[in-house]
Amino acid sequence: MGTVTLGVSIAVPEPFGRFLQRKRESFGDPAAHGIPTHITLLPPTEVDADALPAIERHLAGVAAVSRPFPLRLEGTDTFRPLSPVVFVKVTEGEAGCTALQARVRAASGPCARELQFPYHPHVTIAHGIPEAAMDRAQADLSDFTATWTIDGFALYEQGPDAVWRLDREYPFAAPHPAAAAHQAAVPRQPADLTRPPAPFR
DSSP states (O other), X not given: OOEEEEEEEEEOOTXXXXXXXXXXXXXXXXXXXXXXXXXXXXXXXXXXXXXXXXXXXXXXXXXXXXXXXXXXXXXXXXXXXXXXXXXXXXXXXXXHHHHHHHHHTOTTSTTOXXXXXXXXXXXXXXXXXXXXXXXXXXXXXXXOEEEEEEOEEEEEEEOTTSOEEEEEEEEOSSOOHHHHHHHHHSOOOOOOTXXXXXXXX
């Protein structure tokens, strides 16, 4: 059946995701249009196509035992000179990302693989472009911030055109501990059928 190139990541939600992707494009990164804004859990990995069902079952199992956690992006940094990358920093949620990627890459699972560098969660905003453009990216987004709650991850496949496309999303099955506690503490009220329903927001 041949091989496919897969990646597993946490998508950066809107409006932050598209904003950062457009910024990456503006810095002259030619790969920006084909890479949704993300935090990597499993870097690009070539696998046999017939291994996909086992990989999907594995990822569903990881999601089933994972809990939501808060994440904050703030400011920029770079891996230069070790690697030609400028990124937005993960300043809260690093431990959660690290634990999640370890479960995805578990040695006993179908996504087991070694990493070229120690895992460091981040959002790439420039890669392999001229130094002046890298400097501009690092300065331009130095005051960027975003916060949200991670409640799942996704599997992506790279097409022959080098564009990464969503294959399947894996929402966490376990609720956030605070949300679960609140739900348990607040008794459910009977519905008032005499009132019109509230509008969806």
